[in-house]
Amino acid sequence: MIAALRVAVVAGVLLFLYLPLAVLFAFSFNDSKYSMAWKGFTLKWYEALAANPQLVDAAIHSVVLAVTAATVATVIGTLGAVALYRYRFRGRASLSGLLYVLLLTPDIVLAISLLCLFVVLGVSLGFGSLVIAHVTFCLPFTVVTVYARLSGFDPRLVEAARDLGAGEFTAMRRVLLPLALPAIVAGWLLSFTLSLDDVVVSYFVSGPEYEVLPLRIYSMVRLGFKPEVNALATLLFVLSLAIVLASQLLLRQRRPS
């Protein structure tokens, strides 16, 4: 009785969470343009997707932007995390506090402030402004991810390396970097996903000549329902899922104690 109830609750929650995705998934293969009824299996929406140059362009833009932003954010974030972990400097506490503030800032606030900044500084909106904006919201995530992993390790490890004759840089490269690697990769993947599906910030700071995928989809849907969008969303979902799984696996990798 209790067991049956438990199964029912779990099933209900799963249904609530995943039914929309299942519907999306099914309709991306539905051979019908307007009807909501099942008309048979087809791959033509995926073909239509490939034949839509605007969409393909936007997709390429998005991927290029996500790779660039994730890479920049990961490099800066890793260096920042190492600095927070290894050195005691003035303003260290406020810096880590500010990172959390940034983590919790609503996207819309960030978007408007970045736009203001770009306007004030006369930065033209386009790829450059997008990269800066995406790095800004990815950075706290990479710092926090890498720092969390580093802080699990004995601070004496770097000292031990120094003691054995390694210079500061070599100690970082031979000890901290290998130890932090799973978190660095996870931080990159996280940033990549964040950047790929960002709408709010991109909406404010992108220019006409560099359109990104989420905005393209948004404008397509506004003009009327297109089954290609289902196909595209399905692809995006699969990609995100793969990335989330990969980062989870990396982060969960057992820490040698």
Next chain:
Amino acid sequence: MNASDPQPPAAGGANPAPAAHRDGALQPPVVSLRGIRKAFDGKTVLDGLDLDIRHGEFLTLLGPSGCGKTTVLRLIAGFEQADAGSIHIDGRDVAGLPPDARHVNTVFQNYALFPHLTVHGNVAFGLEMKKVPRGEIDARVADALATVQLAGYEKRRPHELSGGQQQRVALARALVNRPRVLLLDESLSALDYKLRKQMQGELKALQRKLGITFVFVTHDQEEALAMSDRVVVLDAGRIAQQGPPREIYERPASLFVARFVGEANVMDGTLLHVQAHGDAPANCRWNGGTQPATVDIGGVAFRVRAPAGSHAGQAVAVVVRPEDMRVYGPGEPLPDGMAHFSGRIVERTYKGATLDSVIETSSGLRLIASEFFDEDAPDFDHPLGEPVRVSWVADWETVLPRDTAGAR
């Protein structure tokens, strides 16, 4: 350097001239600390520390938690810089020299083994940093692992090893570099009692075999006495006393040392009479600079040896180790004319090799006596409440002036 060398046999400490004296006792100290001061956030941790570490010695820094032991090691290793004073390693001033440029290696308290490297990778690390050729690295790593009895463990990761094995890897990782000085920070404290005893022996044997200078930090006085050639007792950033273990234990220079190193009965008294000078009895443990005296402790007059310069009427503390106390039961005759307290047994603890009794004297003192079971008295016992008389082996006390004793 030959025997007819005209150079005066300058004391090593006063003259840290590099490589001037290469033979035996005349050798300059490997490490020499002069007037070291170190404060953290305005709180003074080391306060004008002077210390010479001689080549090949096993030196132990002993002291309570927070007295600055680790800080001394970190200064020598180069992880911290002194606020004032100088450090010489092999006659060279190492101020500003980073850890990787110093000929010392550290065995960290929690080993700090690299978790992502194998045992081989850990031990080889220092040699790789020095760009030693691969073939030589492998040979030296194998040699170091054999020295710590870990041959065959090359491919393991640190987390696949027991605490004792990790400890040995940490030791091998440091020793493989053939350091001038090996710094060990509470390196045995994470091990269980039995393993610790075993590693103490192994460490000491290894040190003798390799002839490397060991600077060992511990807050375990038993460990310090068992392993060291010289013990340096630190108290709040200052050296309270230094010397061979036996001297530290038998001739504590202050009440702090007496209480910290081993157990001690500390009795307050007043000197009644101080004799100008006299020959120390043959069985006296120490006779340098002492004078026969009489001390009044709770109304009983004992004959003691007071430090030179004592005067009648002075307040002193008389320190006696529990195993030097003598307890006489109701039926036992006291040696002729032996001064003693009367009291009764208020606590008794069977310790296996000894019977520890707490005696409360009629004057209100609580004294601990530790008596060994031997062939003369294989099964003596002191029942609780038994009236006894207590004294100690003549001249095996230490008399300390009360004013320095009050320092801590």
